[in-house]
Amino acid sequence: MIKSIVLKKRPEGQPIVSDFEFKSEDLELELKEGELLLETSYVSVDPYLRGRMSDAKSYIPPFELNQPIQSGVIAKVIDSKNDDFKEGDYVSGMLDWKTKQVSNGEGLLKVDGNIAPLSAYLGILGMTGLTAYCGLMQIGKPKSGETLVVSGAAGAVGSVVGQIGKILGLRVIGIAGSDEKVELLKSKFGFDEGINYKTTKNMAAAIKEAAPKGVDIYFDNVGGPISDAVLFNINRFARLVICGAISVYNNTELPTGLSVQPFLVKNSALMQGFIVSNYAEIFPEAISELSKWLKEDKLTYSETIVEGFDNIPYAFIDLFVGKNKGKMVVKI
Amino acid sequence: MIKSIVLKKRPEGQPIVSDFEFKSEDLELELKEGELLLETSYVSVDPYLRGRMSDAKSYIPPFELNQPIQSGVIAKVIDSKNDDFKEGDYVSGMLDWKTKQVSNGEGLLKVDGNIAPLSAYLGILGMTGLTAYCGLMQIGKPKSGETLVVSGAAGAVGSVVGQIGKILGLRVIGIAGSDEKVELLKSKFGFDEGINYKTTKNMAAAIKEAAPKGVDIYFDNVGGPISDAVLFNINRFARLVICGAISVYNNTELPTGLSVQPFLVKNSALMQGFIVSNYAEIFPEAISELSKWLKEDKLTYSETIVEGFDNIPYAFIDLFVGKNKGKMVVKI
Structure with a gap:
């Protein structure tokens, strides 16, 4: 059967x-x-x-x-x-x-x-880890000392993105939907700061407080109002990695929000959507790096x-x- | 005095x-x-x-x-x-x-x-021409046979962008705000098609008709609803060059529109804001190319x-x- x-x-x-x-x-x-x-x-x-x-x-x-x-x-x-x-x-x-x-x-x-x-x-060694690694490295191009914000941070991809950020020496801020998840971000995944978007009234201000030097990389899993709030905090030459938009996938009407264009022009910022298969040529490198970090206990999932x-x-x-x-x- | x-x-x-x-x-x-x-x-x-x-x-x-x-x-x-x-x-x-x-x-x-x-x-040999050249070449990365849509096409930058597109073998569609301007795009600047956004009811459909193979590069001078309409027509790996957003510069409230993230993810598309000074290292190349095209009468302004x-x-x-x-x- x-x-x-x-x-x-x-x-x-x-x-x-x-x-x-x-x-x-x-x-x-x-x-x-x-x-x-x-x-x-x-x-x-x-x-x-x-x-x-x-x-x-x-x-x-x-x-x-x-x-x-x-x-x-x-x-x-x-x-x-x-x-x-x-x-x-x-x-x-x-x-x-x-x-x-x-x-x-x-x-x-x-x-x-x-x-x-x-x-x-x-x-971690499949689509999820590859998505995190390829999106962050190929589009985010992280540099030690920069600030990374991750939405959907307690999710499968987000939690890996944040950990890679920490391994590479970035300040990492995660956005998630419960106090329990925010706690997990900090205690289990080593994020510097976490923001519970469900209990935070002014997201733009909360991000500013958590990212006083502004946001260099935004790894976006959610889209919608959370991503709008990040826009107010992006730095010059910021990279916005558009991995998903789970907050709007079930919308039956086309979602609307802040126009991003003025923010992108003002900051010479980049937004790039992707799917992991675009980067198939670096999968071997990615799996080898991820496996190494797993063995070294630098990465947990x-x-x-x-x-x-x-x-x-x-x-x-x-x-x-x-x-x-x-x-x-x-x-x- | x-x-x-x-x-x-x-x-x-x-x-x-x-x-x-x-x-x-x-x-x-x-x-x-x-x-x-x-x-x-x-x-x-x-x-x-x-x-x-x-x-x-x-x-x-x-x-x-x-x-x-x-x-x-x-x-x-x-x-x-x-x-x-x-x-x-x-x-x-x-x-x-x-x-x-x-x-x-x-x-x-x-x-x-x-x-x-x-x-x-x-x-043409100053900020305007350099903006057109650097934005189109560095972000748009045009390839012969692709389709380029330019908003604010009859403007200083837009008219140069479209002409460079034609020189490089692209199908070029311009969006402008009067029949007179649209006529000028075709007769003077050699665009393949022009769309008057002020008299066009369904911009997304008009763009689709003018760009039957979809849009590979969008050179955006205006932002707002015109740019939203382009999103429905972008191809996989499209490049959206965000040069300006004149339609919203005078807004006293933050402009809103379609959420771009789902379109970018779906199409692995890129949006990049810029200012011309980011590309100062290629100005000599740009001025030399533009001067050459001017002399060859391939470029008019x-x-x-x-x-x-x-x-x-x-x-x-x-x-x-x-x-x-x-x-x-x-x-x-």
């Missing part, structure tokens, strides 16, 4: 469980030459998937209705007719939300559970592990109400 | 003539060793000066009240105790709005009226020349109601 989860309906605003459908098939999967059979171990749920559930032009095509959703997956090779992979190997790749599936091996990377727990390859294939949609939905701390992963 | 114009009052919204004050002094100017006496020939009036008239943090300090305003000026050397300049030379530099003034020569460049008319050194020192404030104010075609210059 193979279970899968398909997109039944494109979400309107916040995704709900009835946007998804569970299917079961009684299939005997036959391998052709070059193929391998995979059994899913861990499934990554990520905010960016919300974008692919809409029928809008984007950097990757939208998910098709009644077809399985795809995301980062760690799977075990349980049968192989492909010389590059053998039974018992673990791999990571963009795979279907299915309990078992056949692959031709394309795009799969072998992962080693001895270096780090398997789930880490969906997080949180993950929220939900158990059970059937809980994938719930785990995904929970991302948008901030129920996760760090990377949200479903263990099958 | 030396006349000067000082900033009497910081403008609120649209500048008005009573924000300025005319002064006359009966002074005998004495030169010290290394100094030269300059008689003003042409004065440049530019939208960015509005920013310096406000008391806000910016890339250059605000003008001081009761002190002469400064802008780009072409002046004749009428006496010199500086070995680098002799009587009869013409120079360009950032100088006071005064009929005569003393300089130590710092920041002055000699200009040659035989290569181009003197006023051109305030325009418009200027609106207003006569008389006393008309400087009026010429400046007229910029904000679009009375100029191309570079606005005051001849003394």
Whole structure:
């Protein structure tokens, strides 16, 4: 019995469980030459998937209705007719939300559970860590002594960005949505300052207080009014790394806010949107750096592990109400 | 008798003539060793000066009240105790709005009226041409076959940007505020298409029609709703060159509009604000290229020349109601 989860309906605003459908098939999967059979171990749920559930032009095509959703997956090779992979190997790749599936091996990377727990390859050593590293290094171009502000700072990407900032000698300020998260930023991830945007009335003033020398790099996961408040504090030649805009992904109308152009002109500032795959050529460097920092205990990470294939949609939905701390992963 | 114009009052919204004050002094100017006496020939009036008239943090300090305003000026050397300049030379530099003034020569460049008319050194071979060239080349990074949209296209900078785009083999679409200007874009400056934003109801659709392959580079002089409309049409890896935001400079409240972040993330797009002095190291290359294109008749320019020192404030104010075609210059 193979279970899968398909997109039944494109979400309107916040995704709900009835946007998804569970299917079961009684299939005997036959391998052709070059193929391998995979059994899913861990499934990554990520905010960016919300974008692919809409029928809008984007950097990757939208998910098709009644077809399985795809995301980062760690799977075990349980049968192989492909010389590059053998039974018992673990791999990571963009795979279907299915309990078992056949692959031709394309795009799969072998992962080693001895270096780090398997789930880490969906997080700190996977898309999450790569997104943090590539966005911060390639667009943020951090220099020791500068000030870095991170929004969505207690999230999977944000917490890594802040830690890399500290490793590189920056002053790091995190913005998050609860006192508990703010406390975690400082105690666990070593941020210099944290701001709870839900209890702070004047965000621009709070950022100014936390960043008295102004903001050189802003790593933006949220968009919306928080990002507007940062604009008042940017320095000349500031770099605004636009990684995501989770605060507006579920908007059914186009979000509005402060016009950024006058701030960018005044400060010769840069805003750059990106997706991690733009920087594929530096992934080896990134994984090597991240692994080194992990081993040296300079880098730590949180993950929220939900158990059970059937809980994938719930785990995904929970991302948008901030129920996760760090990377949200479903263990099958 | 030396006349000067000082900033009497910081403008609120649209500048008005009573924000300025005319002064006359009966002074005998004495030169010290290394100094030269300059008689003003042409004065440049530019939208960015509005920013310096406000008391806000910016890339250059605000003008001081009761002190002469400064802008780009072409002046004749009428006496010199500086070995680098002799009587009869013409120079360009950032100088006071005064009929005569003393300089130590710092920041002055000699200009040659035989290569181009003197006023051109305030325009196509001065700040205007350099702004167009540096912004387009350094941020826009144009590649033949791409599509370039220019707002404020009939303005001093915009008309040069579009022409450089055509020289480099791009499809060029200009946005301007009258049918006459749109006609000029096509007939005089060689743009492929022009859009009159004042008579176009759905700007996003009009841009889409003019740029069927999407927008790779947007050279933005205006900000506001025109720039919002461009966002719907940007391609992956688009570069948005933020040169100015004249549509909002006179706003007394902070302008708002579409949130750009989701568009930037979706398209891995870049927005970069700049001022021309960031690129001083490529000015020699830029002036050499621009002069070459001028000589080859590949580049043409418009200027609106207003006569008389006393008309400087009026010429400046007229910029904000679009009375100029191309570079606005005051001849003394």
